[in-house]
Amino acid sequence: MLTVDNINLHYGAAQALRGVSITAPMGKITCVLGRNGVGKTSLMRAVTGQHAVSGGTVTFNGKLLNGMAPYNRAKQGIGFVPQGREVFPLLTVKENLESGYAPVARKDRFIPDDIFSLFPVLNTMLKRRGGDLSGGQQQQLAIGRALVTRPKILVLDEPTEGIQPSIIKDIGRAIQYLRDSTGMAILLVEQYLDFCRELADHVYIMDRGEIVHEGPAETLDTPEARRHLTV
Numbered sequence: 001m002l003t004v005d006n007i008n009l010h011y012g013a014a015q016a017l018r019g020v021s022i023t024a025p026m027g028k029i030t031c032v033l034g035r036n037g038v039g040k041t042s043l044m045r046a047v048t049g050q051h052a053v054s055g056g057t058v059t060f061n062g063k064l065l066n067g068m069a070p071y072n073r074a075k076q077g078i079g080f081v082p083q084g085r086e087v088f089p090l091l092t093v094k095e096n097l098e099s100g101y102a103p104v105a106r107k108d109r110f111i112p113d114d115i116f117s118l119f120p121v122l123n124t125m126l127k128r129r130g131g132d133l134s135g136g137q138q139q140q141l142a143i144g145r146a147l148v149t150r151p152k153i154l155v156l157d158e159p160t161e162g163i164q165p166s167i168i169k170d171i172g173r174a175i176q177y178l179r180d181s182t183g184m185a186i187l188l189v190e191q192y193l194d195f196c197r198e199l200a201d202h203v204y205i206m207d208r209g210e211i212v213h214e215g216p217a218e219t220l221d222t223p224e225a226r227r228h229l230t231v
């Protein structure tokens, strides 16, 4: 289980997170929702080690992650699919997937078949450059690359952003399959309410750097939750 306990995060003098606490249990999909600029990506940066917290703790399966470099967090089982995908445009699909080998033991340096079962298009495009793929295909590649690192928790930052509906469905199915078949924890940041309502076991809503709502996915339909999500 991932436990974020009472964290603060600053960019210089500006505070982006204020006393944020969330948990993401194994075998569950935990979704963090909120409008633009409320701190969702900052929370993901705190979890993956891309930005230091200025207070509080981040632990994964009992191990304190504070101060640990992103590379070492990947070794602990934190797999990250960043906002905007960050696929290497000049590397082939195969090379992009292989870039996930760095944190895994030598014996595990192969591409698990599951990835091609989930996203068959990647298998047919192995020799194509990452930059030549559509946005949806790049998103599938970014998820595949994270899976190559054999994560115990998959952290996804707005995987549906700018993606066509049919591929959003494929990505949703893949996320459910990963939860149900591997028991990994999934931490999902989203602005797309319906996607979260369908997938999430538990939801958090953020506003201005704080958690303002927490509950099962059904609670997204309460007026109190809606109030935090409408512009």
Ligand SMILES: Nc1ncnc2c1ncn2[C@@H]1O[C@H](COP(=O)(O)OP(=O)(O)OP(=O)(O)O)[C@@H](O)[C@H]1O
Residues within 6 Å of the ligand: 011, 014, 016, 034, 035, 036, 037, 038, 039, 040, 041, 042, 043, 083
């Ligand atoms: N590198 C940075 N330097 C300074 N301020 C930043 C930086 N990154 C984010 N911020 C500020 O921190 C706050 C939270 O931003 P963050 O990106 O975490 O929000 P978000 O909810 O993920 O938004 P979005 O949905 O647009 O990605 C915003 O006010 C933003 O302007």
